[in-house]
Amino acid sequence: MTLPPSDDGARGEGARVAAKTPRPGAGTGASASAEVEMRGIVKHFPGVRANDGIDLTVAPGEIHALMGENGAGKSTLMSILYGMQRPDAGTILIGGREVSFTSPTQAIAAGLGMVHQGFKLFPSLSVTDNVVYGREPRRRGLIDRAAARRKVAELSERFGLGVDPGAPVAELPVGVRQRVEILKLLYRDARVLILDEPTAVLTPAETGALFDVLRGLAAHDRTVLIVTHKLREVMALSDNVTVLRDGRVAARLRTAATTPAEIAEAMTGRAIELDRRYPAGAIGGPVLEVTGLTVRGEGRPLVDRVSCTVRAGEVVGIAGVAGNGQTELIEALVGLRPPDGGRVTVDGRDVTDAPVAARRAAGLAYVPEDRAEVGSAPDASIGDNLAMGFHRAEPLTVRGLLRPAAVRAHARRLIGEFGVKAGDPADPVSTLSGGNHQKVILGREMAHDARLLVVEQPTRGVDIGSIQNIHARLIGYRDAGHAILLVSAELSEIIGLSDRILVMSEGRIATELDRGEADERRLGLAMAGAAEGPA
């Protein structure tokens, strides 16, 4: 299944690739035509071979995806390319010339640029100031703001970024902030743009817009290297894929000639069933009943008279473009935000205005979207995080004092049950990978055996192997007779798991779809507001 790297891009690929004009000087042998070439990169960390002889070749004007699960070595390889770390062995060529970077500054000077996962922007400064920062045009000793603004506007125009140079960054939505990051690279004449998990924080619409921008960059002869583990996006965007596993190259694939299943298999080393649709559950009586729930913010309702029911043995999925009231609805349900009207009952008990502890006692468990800050105490140990919520009662607490031995035993039991890959329960939970961190929170919340589980973005930032595992656990929990309310930005997740789907738009439930009726097209249309009317 391993193909050679696309050597000249003209081997009958898609029209887009063939249409690209080769750079001057291209075509004089494989290595001279490569924009980025990494050969035999080796990097050891104590106890780990993060990179074990990796070769990566990216042609000019190409969109190349670097894939792999957490821990496969993608980050290490990119930080070596970008001069943040030194390789133990191997050579790097940029535009055919051998380089050896000791700092990102040198990498930038050589024409590389990276958009980091957490944006590196100054929220209080304007777009222009953010872009020119560190390389300001000057006139008579002071910053020439007019020239800076012109240059930024011109770049934004040329590459179709649509960013207002004068806007303060703090007021921009995430998708636009990302384009400011891209502007920063273009302003510094980057020929190779490296994007680290660029869609992790984007809504589906923003993702589409980003892809258009990246295609435009490639058409302008910029090389794009995108680091990701999202198969769908790789298929939609890239020309070629390099898949890493355990520090080695598992596959080099031409996107046009591969399938998501093949990539997933290369990533995990085993056959993976993608986008599995689970069978329907055995539905019982209502557990969560919401009537006319309203949450106001600044006059306009964020949640507008929402009514819904989640029954035992049922997964109800909430879909919608981010910012249409899903977050506020969940916050009101779990007690993090007071509702302005309506009624919420859990298992027949009215918890509309109840504090969080009373809701939990009534049978509610919650896996929040922000697992690092809301779902867990990142600096506390895995054991302590698993004990949270169990800490008031026996066996963890006896006569008002926590029993450390009981806390440890509790942690070990849950770690075992949920297959968390953790060294020591005393390690901080923040040392875990995304998937394992999520398993800790999911395991803790499921262990409460609450009648209702509210789950937000259960697999965001989680690798494919863990996604499957988490989905199976959620379905198992449902089949044990629990009710699950699921909020997710991943359409395939919503469709695969839900027995019923509610689409939120402007704070209301715009559409309700049964499991049989839902497919990505219909769901996408409903989310975009071009709904086919209430089903």
Next chain:
Amino acid sequence: MPIDAELLASALRALTPILLAALGGALCQRAGVFNISLEGMMLVGCFSAVTGSWFTGSAWLGVLVAVAATTAFSLVLAVGSVSLKADAIVLGVAMNLLAVGLTAFLLRTVFGVQGAFSDPELKGLGAVGLPGLDDVPYVGDVLGGQSPLVYLSWVAVAVAAVFLSRHAWGLRLRGVGERPDAALSLGVSVTKYQYAAVLASGTLCGLAGAQLALGNVTLFSENMTSGRGWIAVVAVMLGRAAPVGVLLAALLFGIVEALGFRLQGQGLPQQAADAAPYLVTLVALFLSTARRRARRASAPADEHAAPQPASLG
């Protein structure tokens, strides 16, 4: 009580040390260093100004010595909090305590006196006139006849304001304070800018001390800053670390101090007059916090921080 020219002139004198120190504090704040050692730095400035003036016989050389000594003293904060990553609060408290003890000790060893040193021979800064302004009625009475450092402090406000908003280094300094990792990723040295800000605050505190010890009065007494550095710290907060904001905050404190002094002359107990600036500090802090809270409550919830997905690879 009428707000007369004499009161305003005395307010200007009173606010100058606070203003100079607060400008230094504002630069540090903008660069991301929380500088609470303004009090100690200013005290070091007072002592070194008097020492310099006494031994050289020139008030201006005294100012120079104050600037040099206080800038050197601020190096403790720079090395400690920037290079060694020590807690700036703990370090600042230590520096403030050190300054009180050190200046009292040196007062004894250098001048052989306790409590205070003053001498008719000690040269103060005196007053300079502003040509053309002195003759304007009222305005001349308020603005004219001040120590040169008073005028310098106004220039410093303007320079700092332009520097921060229009100069490349000012932009970089603000960026360093707001998101050091972002500044670093663009090749801007966080360490360099934070050092520069701390040392500049040392220089400005040196000037503040010189104004206090050679301008407002001509003497040194133990702990003579008596909380002015702390008020400068508050002025930085109230003024949101913007030069003009800091000027307004310092103006408020200057007027209160001058007013307290005047009321004392009319029978107000001295303790009440001394407490006035701190009372105003509390009220001002309370009001500004309440206002900020109200604003935050009405602001759209756009600060919904993007979730940090797990790191890859």
